[in-house]
Amino acid sequence: MAKxxxxxxxxxxxxxxxxxxxxxxxxxxxxxxxxxxxMTIFMILGxxxxxxxxxxxxxxxxxxxxxxxxxxxxxxxxxxMLGKVDMCMYCREPLTLDPKxxxxxxxxxxxxxxxxx
Numbered sequence: 075m076a077k078x079x080x081x082x083x084x085x086x087x088x089x090x091x092x093x094x095x096x097x098x099x100x101x102x103x104x105x106x107x108x109x110x111x112x113m114t115i116f117m118i119l120g121x122x123x124x125x126x127x128x129x130x131x132x133x134x135x136x137x138x139x140x141x142x143x144x145x146x147x148x149x150x151x152x153x154x155m156l157g158k159v160d161m162c163m164y165c166r167e168p169l170t171l172d173p174k175x176x177x178x179x180x181x182x183x184x185x186x187x188x189x190x191x
Contacts, residue, residue: 096123
């Protein structure tokens with residue numbers, strides 16, 4: 075069985091990883107102190123990763139304002155859903171808004187447009 079998580083949490087994890095990648099790239103630049111041009115390239119590249127992370131965080135923040143909030147039947151907490159199927163952000167319970175998908179095995183392919191046709 076595949077490990078699923080909430081789409082919002084996946085995107086937030088990706089944005090957090092961009093920050094760490096940016097710091098690691100900047101740290102690698104310190105090893106080239108003897109060559110200021112190479113060091114500057116690594117520092118700017120690391121900064122671009124951190125800026126990309128900021129853009130992704132802003133994007134998911136705007137996207138999460140347009141989500142549908144539902145109460146999870148398993149844990150009772152309010153969670154946000156993106157698409158027809160998603161997981162609870164807290165207990166990872168499969169959730170759906172489509173009555174045709176109720177009772178079916180959870181699969182993220184239900185959110186793809188190619189599946190809907």
